[in-house]
Amino acid sequence: MNKQSDNNSPDNNAEKAESENIAKILLVEDDPALRHILRNVLEIKGYHVQEADSKLSAEAILKSDSGIAVIILDLGLPPSPHTTVEGLAVIKSVIAQLHPAKIVVLTGQDEESSALAAIKEGAFDFLSKPSRSEAILNSVQRAVMFFENEKTLSDTEGLTRLQINARVADGLKAVREEAEEKLVRHVLKDTGFNVYQSAARLGLKRESIYYFLKKFGIKRDDG
Amino acid sequence: MASLYPYLILIGISIILATSWLLRQATRRARITNELVNLNEQLEFDLPDFLRHCWEPLEKAGFMGISWHLDWFGSTLSKTLGKEGEVFIHRKLEVDDITLVVNLYDGKRRFEQRYFSNILSESFFLLLYTDMWVKLGTVQGAFAQTAKLSVFLQHDMKNIVQLISLVADQLENTPQGKEEKLLNSLRTVMPTLHERSDRFLSTLSSPVPSSNMERISLNDAFLTTADIHELKVNISGTGDALINQQSLSSICDNLFGNYIDQNRRNPDSMLSISIDIKELEKNIEISIKDTNGSPCLWPERLFEPFWSEKGDGLGIGLYHARQLATGAGGALVAITPENAPMTFVLNLPKAV
Numbered sequence: 001m002n003k004q005s006d007n008n009s010p011d012n013n014a015e016k017a018e019s020e021n022i023a024k025i026l027l028v029e030d031d032p033a034l035r036h037i038l039r040n041v042l043e044i045k046g047y048h049v050q051e052a053d054s055k056l057s058a059e060a061i062l063k064s065d066s067g068i069a070v071i072i073l074d075l076g077l078p079p080s081p082h083t084t085v086e087g088l089a090v091i092k093s094v095i096a097q098l099h100p101a102k103i104v105v106l107t108g109q110d111e112e113s114s115a116l117a118a119i120k121e122g123a124f125d126f127l128s129k130p131s132r133s134e135a136i137l138n139s140v141q142r143a144v145m146f147f148e149n150e151k152t153l154s155d156t157e158g159l160t161r162l163q164i165n166a167r168v169a170d171g172l173k174a175v176r177e178e179a180e181e182k183l184v185r186h187v188l189k190d191t192g193f194n195v196y197q198s199a200a201r202l203g204l205k206r207e208s209i210y211y212f213l214k215k216f217g218i219k220r221d222d223g
Numbered sequence: 224m225a226s227l228y229p230y231l232i233l234i235g236i237s238i239i240l241a242t243s244w245l246l247r248q249a250t251r252r253a254r255i256t257n258e259l260v261n262l263n264e265q266l267e268f269d270l271p272d273f274l275r276h277c278w279e280p281l282e283k284a285g286f287m288g289i290s291w292h293l294d295w296f297g298s299t300l301s302k303t304l305g306k307e308g309e310v311f312i313h314r315k316l317e318v319d320d321i322t323l324v325v326n327l328y329d330g331k332r333r334f335e336q337r338y339f340s341n342i343l344s345e346s347f348f349l350l351l352y353t354d355m356w357v358k359l360g361t362v363q364g365a366f367a368q369t370a371k372l373s374v375f376l377q378h379d380m381k382n383i384v385q386l387i388s389l390v391a392d393q394l395e396n397t398p399q400g401k402e403e404k405l406l407n408s409l410r411t412v413m414p415t416l417h418e419r420s421d422r423f424l425s426t427l428s429s430p431v432p433s434s435n436m437e438r439i440s441l442n443d444a445f446l447t448t449a450d451i452h453e454l455k456v457n458i459s460g461t462g463d464a465l466i467n468q469q470s471l472s473s474i475c476d477n478l479f480g481n482y483i484d485q486n487r488r489n490p491d492s493m494l495s496i497s498i499d500i501k502e503l504e505k506n507i508e509i510s511i512k513d514t515n516g517s518p519c520l521w522p523e524r525l526f527e528p529f530w531s532e533k534g535d536g537l538g539i540g541l542y543h544a545r546q547l548a549t550g551a552g553g554a555l556v557a558i559t560p561e562n563a564p565m566t567f568v569l570n571l572p573k574a575v
Contacts, residue, residue: 031382032453033415037389040408044393044401079484082374108381130385133392 023069023144024048026101028058028090030077038072041133042140054078055086059093068101069147070140073123075107075114084109084117091121095163098186100150102143106131122163160186181216184209193220245335252339255284256346263350270321270354271295277347278304281327284343285336288328296320312344318355325351368529371538379423386416418451418476421469436465436551438574441500441509448475449496452483460500462507464571470547471571474555477540478567482513502573506553509569516564525557 025047029035032053039049050068052058054077062068071094075087084107091103102124107114115126124146125139153159162182164175183202188209191197195213199206212218258280266272274291281289288305297320308328316323327344329337390409397405441462449456464471479496486494499510524530526545531538541555548555553571 031386031419032451033412033419034382034386034389036412036415037386037393037408040405041389041393044398044404076378082378106385108378108385129381130388133389133396 022046022048023147024050024065024067025140026050026052026058026061026065026068026071028052028054028071028077028087029074029106030054030081031074038136041136042072045137047140055090055093058090062094062097062099062101066099068099070124070143071101071103072136072140073103073105073107075105075109075118084114088117088121091118091123095122096185098182098189100147100154102147104136104139104143106136120165162186180212181218184212184216185218188218248335248339252284252343255280256343258283259347259350263354268354268357270323270351270358271300273350273354274300274302274323281305281347285330285332285340286327286344287330290326290328292324294320294322312341314348316348316352316355318352319359321355321358323351323355364529371529376423379419383416383419383423386412415451418448418472421472435467436572437468438463439466439468439471441471441507441571444471445475445498445509448472448479451476452479454479454483454494454496456496456498458498458500460502462500462502462509463574464507464553465574466551466553466571470551474544474547474569477544478511478569480540482516485513485516505573506570507573509571510566511569512566513564518562519557519559519565522557522559522565525559526555 025042027035027038027042027049029038029051030053035051035053039051042049050061050065052061058071058073062071071090073087073090075084076082077086077090080086087105087107087109091105094101094103103118103122104125104127105114105118105123106127106129107118108129115128118126124143127135127139150159150161153161160183162179164178164182167174184198187198187201188195191201195206195209199209202209259277262276262280263273266276271293274293278289282305286305287308288303290301290303290307292301293299306328307326308330310331311326311328314325314327316325325348327347329340329344332340390412393405393408441464442458445456445458482494482496493515494513495515496511496513501508501510519525526541527538528542529538545555548569548571551571553569555567555569557565557567559565
């Protein structure tokens with residue numbers, strides 16, 4: 001499933017302000033009714049909404065559109081809508097592919113354990129169902145702000161935010177390796193898997209990039 | 224040689240008498256065993272009840288008495304019936320939270336009588352042990368099913384509440400000029416919400432024989448449910464069934480849901496659902512098949528309640544659909560060839 005909204009032109013000043021909210025939102029929710037009404041809530045605020053009902057359709061949209069700013073994600077997705085397996089897999093996939101989108105989890109799964117797992121995997125915010133539309137919109141707004149700030153920092157100063165989950169007991173080597181892997185993946189993605197350009201950007205020799213490709217098992221299709 | 228005949232006849236008569244006596248004893252013991260089995264069944268395999276009522280048949284079998292001590296999930300019960308004696312058969316049976324100690328008192332018996340009493344007592348102990356496992360299985364099954372049901376209902380309920388909450392917020396805060404958009408949205412959402420709520424309720428309640436039977440076009444019913452699931456179906460034939468509207472919706476929903484679940488597990492196979500409606504003399508036969516589907520690996524499990532292929536489903540959809548079809552005076556069966564996709568065949572009473 002991949003549906004794109006048509007933005008209605010605003011009729012008054014307030015709506016004009018809302019229409020400036022052109023950030024792209026990906027709504028990942030398997031309940032069609034809830035997805036529809038959530039889309040409506042977001043579109044009224046001027047957001048540009050795309051929909052997905054499963055991990056696969058979400059990944060397909062994210063692959064084709066790097067401009068998605070926020071993913072509103074239900075953790076319970078088919079084929080296991082009553083567990084958090086698929087939802088957490090979406091978060092892992094987004095983080096692994098270094099997609100810049102911020103993930104706002106909106107789920108009915110067991111709150112405490114799901115929140116912990118989602119945040120650990122890299123979610124930006126966690127909302128439990130039922131949540132008021134105001135709370136959802138506030139969270140989306142914050143996520144969009146972070147997304148845009150990071151984009152600005154990346155464009156102007158070349159800064160890239162990497163998320164690393166580290167255990168102190170694992171020592172510096174594990175952290176360094178995870179950082180290396182994420183940075184190499186990120187640069188390769190940016191350069192369209194051009195090894196020469198990636199090496200130049202990272203200030204490395206091409207051989208080093210090949211070494212990292214082998215070491216971390218990075219393949220062209222990964223990103 | 225002739226002088227031996229009287230002895231041979233005497234021996235023959237003795238053998239016949241002994242055999243018939245043994246046969247009578249065996250028949251009597253078999254009847255008592257049968258009585259114990261029937262009693263246990265009448266008492267619905269309830270161990271404490273069975274222990275309270277088992278003395279009568281055992282007494283008939285010639286036992287002197289019985290004493291038992293039962294630890295039943297932490298509560299203890301003890302009883303002695305008949306007389307205690309020096310000769311007894313002792314048995315301790317333990318299954319999880321249930322422990323039973325039984326002494327079955329027997330008099331001093333001859334060889335063959337001791338043999339018969341041993342056979343009967345072993346059958347009796349086996350019944351006691353079976354009752355313990357039946358109880359444990361029931362308790363564990365009930366806990367597992369309740370936990371599973373709770374997870375599923377919670378998920379559906381939270382989605383319904385979330386939807387209502389968002390609709391209420393929207394109705395309260397719709398910006399001027401967006402009313403039409405909201406109305407269109409509600410028109411799309413409400414049928415799904417209705418279907419969700421019905422499914423929620425039908426999961427909570429046990430299927431009962433349908434009431435409020437009405438004439439319903441099967442083509443319309445299947446198409447409506449297919450639309451809700453955003454499924455494309457090819458329907459051939461027409462027919463009207465006499466059935467309760469809610470029951471038919473639930474049957475369609477569960478059948479389509481099964482195909483959707485299979486497709487989600489195997490996304491490479493594209494769903495191609497064909498529905499063939501045939502009018503028979505008194506019934507309407509509806510065959511439903513995903514022509515691109517895979518053969519069913521678990522034909523015997525399809526209608527088993529609380530069983531799902533990957534353990535990720537509630538597992539009552541098809542069970543529920545079959546109960547509803549039967550309650551409506553019809554039937555639901557699955558034809559599961561080894562090398563071809565399965566076909567559901569739904570029979571419903573024809574509206575005349």
